Amino acid sequence: MCALPFVLTPREEIERRIEGLRTRMEEGGVEVALLVQNVDVFYFSGTLQRGYLVVPLQQEAVLFIQQDYERASLESPLRVEKVRGLRDLRGFRPLLQAKRVGLEFDVLPLGLFQRIERSFQGKEFLDISRDILSVRARKSPFEIEQLKRSGEIVVHVFSKVPELCKEGMAEVELDALLQAEGRRRGHQGWLRMRGLNQEMANIAIMAGESGAFPSYPDTPLKGYGVTHAIAQGASWRRIGRDEPIVVDYGGGYNGYTTDETRTFVIGRLPEPFKGAYEVALEVLHTFEAHAKAGSNGRDLYELCLKVVRRRGLQEYFMGYGEGKVKFIGHGIGLEINEWPIIARGRDEVLEEGMVFAFEPKFVFPGRGAVGVEVDYVVRRRGVERLTDFPIEVISL
Amino acid sequence: MCALPFVLTPREEIERRIEGLRTRMEEGGVEVALLVQNVDVFYFSGTLQRGYLVVPLQQEAVLFIQQDYERASLESPLRVEKVRGLRDLRGFRPLLQAKRVGLEFDVLPLGLFQRIERSFQGKEFLDISRDILSVRARKSPFEIEQLKRSGEIVVHVFSKVPELCKEGMAEVELDALLQAEGRRRGHQGWLRMRGLNQEMANIAIMAGESGAFPSYPDTPLKGYGVTHAIAQGASWRRIGRDEPIVVDYGGGYNGYTTDETRTFVIGRLPEPFKGAYEVALEVLHTFEAHAKAGSNGRDLYELCLKVVRRRGLQEYFMGYGEGKVKFIGHGIGLEINEWPIIARGRDEVLEEGMVFAFEPKFVFPGRGAVGVEVDYVVRRRGVERLTDFPIEVISL
Numbered sequence: 001m002c003a004l005p006f007v008l009t010p011r012e013e014i015e016r017r018i019e020g021l022r023t024r025m026e027e028g029g030v031e032v033a034l035l036v037q038n039v040d041v042f043y044f045s046g047t048l049q050r051g052y053l054v055v056p057l058q059q060e061a062v063l064f065i066q067q068d069y070e071r072a073s074l075e076s077p078l079r080v081e082k083v084r085g086l087r088d089l090r091g092f093r094p095l096l097q098a099k100r101v102g103l104e105f106d107v108l109p110l111g112l113f114q115r116i117e118r119s120f121q122g123k124e125f126l127d128i129s130r131d132i133l134s135v136r137a138r139k140s141p142f143e144i145e146q147l148k149r150s151g152e153i154v155v156h157v158f159s160k161v162p163e164l165c166k167e168g169m170a171e172v173e174l175d176a177l178l179q180a181e182g183r184r185r186g187h188q189g190w191l192r193m194r195g196l197n198q199e200m201a202n203i204a205i206m207a208g209e210s211g212a213f214p215s216y217p218d219t220p221l222k223g224y225g226v227t228h229a230i231a232q233g234a235s236w237r238r239i240g241r242d243e244p245i246v247v248d249y250g251g252g253y254n255g256y257t258t259d260e261t262r263t264f265v266i267g268r269l270p271e272p273f274k275g276a277y278e279v280a281l282e283v284l285h286t287f288e289a290h291a292k293a294g295s296n297g298r299d300l301y302e303l304c305l306k307v308v309r310r311r312g313l314q315e316y317f318m319g320y321g322e323g324k325v326k327f328i329g330h331g332i333g334l335e336i337n338e339w340p341i342i343a344r345g346r347d348e349v350l351e352e353g354m355v356f357a358f359e360p361k362f363v364f365p366g367r368g369a370v371g372v373e374v375d376y377v378v379r380r381r382g383v384e385r386l387t388d389f390p391i392e393v394i395s396l
Numbered sequence: 397m398c399a400l401p402f403v404l405t406p407r408e409e410i411e412r413r414i415e416g417l418r419t420r421m422e423e424g425g426v427e428v429a430l431l432v433q434n435v436d437v438f439y440f441s442g443t444l445q446r447g448y449l450v451v452p453l454q455q456e457a458v459l460f461i462q463q464d465y466e467r468a469s470l471e472s473p474l475r476v477e478k479v480r481g482l483r484d485l486r487g488f489r490p491l492l493q494a495k496r497v498g499l500e501f502d503v504l505p506l507g508l509f510q511r512i513e514r515s516f517q518g519k520e521f522l523d524i525s526r527d528i529l530s531v532r533a534r535k536s537p538f539e540i541e542q543l544k545r546s547g548e549i550v551v552h553v554f555s556k557v558p559e560l561c562k563e564g565m566a567e568v569e570l571d572a573l574l575q576a577e578g579r580r581r582g583h584q585g586w587l588r589m590r591g592l593n594q595e596m597a598n599i600a601i602m603a604g605e606s607g608a609f610p611s612y613p614d615t616p617l618k619g620y621g622v623t624h625a626i627a628q629g630a631s632w633r634r635i636g637r638d639e640p641i642v643v644d645y646g647g648g649y650n651g652y653t654t655d656e657t658r659t660f661v662i663g664r665l666p667e668p669f670k671g672a673y674e675v676a677l678e679v680l681h682t683f684e685a686h687a688k689a690g691s692n693g694r695d696l697y698e699l700c701l702k703v704v705r706r707r708g709l710q711e712y713f714m715g716y717g718e719g720k721v722k723f724i725g726h727g728i729g730l731e732i733n734e735w736p737i738i739a740r741g742r743d744e745v746l747e748e749g750m751v752f753a754f755e756p757k758f759v760f761p762g763r764g765a766v767g768v769e770v771d772y773v774v775r776r777r778g779v780e781r782l783t784d785f786p787i788e789v790i791s792l
Contacts, residue, residue, distance in 0.1 A: 036592065036593075037592065037593065038592075038593040038595075048624060048626070050612040067610075067611075068718060069718060106507045107505055108506045108592070109502055109504060109506070110499070110501045110505070129507070172580065176575075176577075176580045177576060179572075179576065180573060186632070187622075188621070188626045195505070196433065196508065197433065201585050201586070214464040215445070215467055216445045216463050216464055216467075222464075225584070228404065228444060228471050229444055229650055230584045230586075253623070255626075322463060322464060323464060334625070
């Protein structure tokens with residue numbers, strides 16, 4: 001095996017990303033960015049190795065690595081320096097001289113911030129989280145390629161459901177089999193989600209009323225989980241006939257996460273699920289007919305809601321009661337909660353190259369849930385599906 | 397299926413934990429603790445639902461829930477109040493009146509801290525991370541029972557290796573099959589690790605030189621991973637004959653994480669691995685003969701190092717070069733990086749009820765690694781293994 005059999009991030013890709021960040025830093029009056037979160041460091045440097053990435057507005061960006069220096073040097077096209085810790089960065093002139101330093105306020109722990117403050121006294125610290133999220137929101141052709149490979153894992157896993165899903169099997173058994181299928185195809189192992197307490201199972205399988213059980217995740221369907229210490233996803237509930245079996249799965253390839261959902265059924269889907277699924281598809285088709293670069297997410301949401309209202313299902317749309325979520329679409333990429341967010345009242349213009357999951361779903365309290373989730377790339381004249389797996393209910 | 401088929405945390409357990417925190421708060425002059433991290437909230441309240449846990453020194457602790465109130469009320473024995481966000485906590489008198497408020501500085505993001513500062517002006521904020529870690533370090537009989545159930549998943553998975561591991565199979569294929577075995581037995585889905593950027597695969601399979609490849613994780617063996625965006629664990633490398641196959645697996649039951657390692661081989665283990673494994677076992681037996689409540693981790697580490705030095709293997713012990721780690725044991729519980737930490741020069745006294753993974757391992761650069769990892773409960777007169785799976789090298 002060669003030392004690095006991975007698809008590394010090309011140099012021009014890294015340079016373009018850093019330039020995007022610099023543009024936003026300049027607008028915000030930030031002289032140097034000091035990045036600590038592993039995913040941000042990976043995005044802007046091409047390596048996940050442990051350290052700090054310093055991006056001055058003018059001078060060369062430098063990756064300061066605590067561990068592993070050798071591996072980081074092989075993976076990143078940037079200048080890599082070996083350090084023992086934060087204090088070793090004090091000798092770096094652009095950081096030393098800067099008055100206004102940008103940090104990731106949304107993920108930087110207070111304790112680490114205090115160490116940064118002590119190491120670099122007399123500076124003003126500014127939040128550049130939103131600048132980073134904004135750069136990361138538009139995907140390059142290289143990134144879309146990684147996302148498509150991630151989508152291929154999803155297609156493989158969905159296509160295995162008819163063979164592996166059996167009546168009487170526990171949700172968690174099907175979860176085990178399907179995750180194994182994804183992993184054997186090179187699923188990276190887990191999905192990342194930005195922020196404190198943000199956790200997301202690779203797969204969530206919810207049969208019958210499992211899809212309607214309330215829990216904390218900011219998703220329309222949550223699942224029981226096998227323990228209240230996880231409180232999401234598959235449970236020990238057995239999969240039955242004539243009830244919706246919702247499979248929500250995220251591929252993971254070379255860091256890039258996809259997120260799609262299909263509804264399966266052994267036998268026939270009864271009402272209200274059958275009708276609700278048809279409305280979900282109607283919402284999806286309406287969305288596809290209108291979304292493109294330049295569309296506003298707020299308008300698209302209202303358009304979808306209009307379809308749902310016409311069918312009288314607004315009470316169950318995107319969750320029920322307290323569990324209702326505000327969004328119908330969310331960006332995907334290195335993390336599963338990226339921009340754009342297509343949500344009620346949120347002013348957000350779709351840009352070419354943005355990639356997101358769109359998920360019209362309906363939750364009927366105490367009974368269950370149905371829905372579909374499809375990943376899209378925003379193009380000039382429309383939106384393009386990331387995978388070609390059928391969107392209809394699949395009878396097993 | 398009944399609404400909550402889970403083993404909930406008993407009320408007296410929650411009360412005892414909160415009393416432990418109060419004792420430390422009082423010592424530190426903290427009047428109220430405001431907890432936000434999901435695992436800490438779960439530990440002290442019994443539910444993972446999204447919200448804030450407020451523990452006053454004198455008055456009743458209250459769990460303020462954003463979502464899901466209903467589920468939190470079913471799971472937690474504490475008083476639960478429904479809130480829309482942080483600002484709704486301002487009406488809570490003990491928090492309003494307190495001058496010194498304790499927060500989790502080690503995980504609290506700066507942005508959220510600033511919102512807390514704005515919502516509760518004129519207060520002094522103190523770090524109670526170490527108080528929390530210290531309370532959590534000693535496990536109750538209830539917790540040890542959950543850890544034993546978690547260990548049973550590990551034993552099941554290890555016992556499946558002889559059947560599932562085949563020559564020529566990629567590490568990641570074996571990973572897929574073994575994780576599926578764990579999940580079918582009720583593995584909760586993932587392991588938690590405290591702190592920014594802390595991620596740990598449920599299983600890491602490293603055959604031959606994979607065990608020696610450098611990467612960022614603070615563990616002696618890291619693995620290639622299937623992508624540099626993960627950079628740990630199983631890879632596409634094929635498993636061969638006469639080479640070490642290291643399987644490092646963590647069970648997850650009801651929130652509680654175990655962490656054990658065994659070395660397998662198809663054929664015969666060659667040198668230097670065979671000899672090194674014997675030394676690993678010698679270290680383990682020496683440790684078992686001396687460790688008990690009252691032992692100091694620093695002394696135990698030196699004792700182990702003495703064995704290793706006598707065999708001339710110190711260069712390879714617990715990693716090689718830059719990748720060497722300082723610890724040989726780490727606490728396990730709701731997170732995989734709990735206290736105690738048994739490490740070089742670290743003054744830490746073992747207490748009855750502490751549970752930790754002990755992992756003597758050897759890394760030979762460019763060649764591979766071997767080792768064993770066993771979980772222990774600290775008892776008055778010694779340490780007790782959490783599982784009974786054999787510790788010898790297993791020939792397949």
